[in-house]
Amino acid sequence: MELKEAVMKRRSIRGYLDTPVSREVIREVLELAVHAVSGVNSQPWEFYVVAGDKLDELKAYNTAAFRRRDAEDRADPKVPDGIYRDRSRAIGKALLGAMGITREDKEKRAWWGERGFRFFDAPAVIFLLMDDSLEETAYRLDMGCVTQNITLAAMEKGLGTCVADQAVTYQKGAREILGIPENKRFVVGISIGYPDNGFAANQVVSEREPVEDITVWCGL
Numbered sequence: 001m002e003l004k005e006a007v008m009k010r011r012s013i014r015g016y017l018d019t020p021v022s023r024e025v026i027r028e029v030l031e032l033a034v035h036a037v038s039g040v041n042s043q044p045w046e047f048y049v050v051a052g053d054k055l056d057e058l059k060a061y062n063t064a065a066f067r068r069r070d071a072e073d074r075a076d077p078k079v080p081d082g083i084y085r086d087r088s089r090a091i092g093k094a095l096l097g098a099m100g101i102t103r104e105d106k107e108k109r110a111w112w113g114e115r116g117f118r119f120f121d122a123p124a125v126i127f128l129l130m131d132d133s134l135e136e137t138a139y140r141l142d143m144g145c146v147t148q149n150i151t152l153a154a155m156e157k158g159l160g161t162c163v164a165d166q167a168v169t170y171q172k173g174a175r176e177i178l179g180i181p182e183n184k185r186f187v188v189g190i191s192i193g194y195p196d197n198g199f200a201a202n203q204v205v206s207e208r209e210p211v212e213d214i215t216v217w218c219g220l
Contacts, residue, residue, distance in 0.1 A: 006152045011206070013160030013191070014095070014120045015199025020051065021124045021192060025157055029192075030126075032156075033149035037142065044130045044139040045146045045187075048178055051124040058125075061173035062117040073172040075186070091206045098200040116166035122191035125167060126150065127174070129184045136185070143187045150190055160195035160202070163188055 026049055034043065050058060065073060080088055101108040119125045128143055130136075151161045167189020174180060195202055 001156055003152075006155045010151055010155060011160075011202070011204070012162040012164075013122075013193075013195045014115065014162055014201045015196040016120065016122045016160065016191070016193035017196050019123065019194045021159065021194070023049075025159075026124060026126070026192065029150060029153040029157060029159070032153040033146050036145035036149045038145070039138070039142060042134075042139065042142060044134050044142050046129045046131070046184065048127040048129065048180060049124060050127065050178060054177060055119070055123075055125060058174060058177050059118045059121075061177060062170050063114060065170045065173065066114055066117045070170065073170050075169055075171050087206075091204070094204050094206075095201050098204050100200070116164060117169065119164075119167055119189065119191040120162055122162070122193040124192050126190040126192055127168065127178075127180075128187040128190070129180065130187055132183045132185050134185075140187075147188060147190065150192075154192055158194060159192055162191040164191065165189075167191065 030047060030049075034045070036045075038044070064070075079085070096102075096109070096112065099108075099112065101112055103109075115121065128147060130139055130143060147163055151163065154161050165188060168174070168186040171186050174186070175182070180186075
């Protein structure tokens, strides 16, 4: 797959086949991904790859925490405002529409929300972490670059991904189940697996703003 094709066709996959993803395939994805841009070659990223029984245990923990609205063990991202909130709402509406979930159907909306905390039932999840000694703002760029590389490298292997804050919402449980030390900071989680092409939400493509609307040209 050519780079341009991968960039243009990349989308968030929220429905996966039961087919396991081998350790070797994920290693190959990560080996390519770590060639991402990194300021002063700091390479702040660390990975926890989770599958099998450990992933099942983590899904069960997250589902229970979500159902009881566990505020004590919950790390929520800052809610966007203005145009950023509008874009977020638009993709949410498109996904619910594709799944045939109406605004009034609270049961199905709850089911849909819960799927995110189960990593969309992907066969594997990659958690991205960084050392707590690193200043978060400065190194977020590096983490974003390696995340993008993971999503594109996965496509070359026929895999789909979904990068989601939901994956790192209940961090206490993840630390206990996976043995992640307190000096490691969660950044994001990436669901990874073979896409279920028949899953309606996988057909949704988020829109992008025209470059001319978000670019100031200086001297050109």
